[in-house]
């Protein structure tokens with residue numbers, strides 16, 4: 219039987235104006251219609267009274283890592299952690315995530331099959347790195363890795379990351395991720411904050427190598443997302459055809475115009491905690507920042523200014539990693555308040571809802587959920603929605619407090635209800 223959410227003030231994911239006194243009719247896992255007519259309740263199998271609260275599309279986090287065992291975890295441990303992590307994301311109100319690399323295939327399948335609760339997942343599968351790149355996780359044995367070709371690391375053997383050098387290897391690595399069902403490809407195109415052997419300023423992959431990933435992805439109807447911070451990395455990635463910049467803190471006027479003209483999405487992932495919290499979460503003393511880290515962090519103000527000035531397409535992303543979530547489960551929700559501060563409430567909210575619908579168009583037939591619209595709340599959307607206390611359009615940070623999420627529904631199923 220169909221389900222009904224009544225007395226709703228509906229935010230559709232794109233427009234600031236709400237549909238007042240609305241009823242949302244749900245058939246299976248889809249929104250059949252949203253109407254202001256009064257409907258006979260007895261014809262519905264389930265009626266939820268939103269009590270004149272605002273109802274928004276389920277949130278989308280475009281940069282998470284569900285399964286990232288890193289240096290010291292077995293695969294089975296990592297998967298158990300990933301399953302718990304997925305549930306936590308759903309209860310933070312995120313009904314869809316884009317996984318930015320890691321072991322995710324089985325977790326995604328388990329969620330889609332209804333075995334474990336979690337968001338819809340757009341998987342990248344392993345992130346692709348060059349030797350000595352941000353994803354080269356053999357770091358703890360640097361002295362061995364050059365002398366002994368057999369040396370590897372858990373992150374490599376379990377498929378969290380894959381190392382590829384040269385056009386042919388990148389081509390193969392990309393196709394392997396597609397073979398496992400990747401909806402987009404993740405590459406490491408520049409140095410990282412947290413990794414040990416690649417200074418932040420390093421540019422990773424030649425343009426030719428990046429093109430291998432872009433071309434193989436394009437042949438399968440999809441796109442490449444790239445981890446990068448620096449100007450040169452971004453210029454190179456843009457030339458190669460990368461369509462989603464992850465982090466991208468060193469954005470300037472020249473780049474802003476390129477991003478706008480090439481239709482590149484920006485997933486800024488609020489940065490400072492990546493450095494500070496990684497170690498705090500692992501119970502280690504604060505790590506000394508890499509020399510360029512402060513410059514990157516300080517440049518976020520310019521990045522914000524450029525995004526607003528050129529009205530660049532931003533997508534909400536947090537880099538929510540399991541071991542951070544362990545010590546701070548609120549890290550994902552908290553970033554909504556950061557987005558509010560940087561881009562304004564409405565802009566921030568759209569980046570976590572309606573913007574997903576635009577991004578997903580780039581995945582074409584690699585979209586694992588083609589039956590419904592994601593990030594929107596309208597006819598033909600998945601019935602992924604949140605009934606909230608407060609006004610997230612006026613103040614996005616109300617969603618940072620998960621107690622304000624009174625109902626969490628995904629695919630027509632209620633996962634939380636405190637009404």
Ligand SMILES: [Zn+2]
Nearest residue numbers: 281283318537
């Ligand atoms: Zn990441």
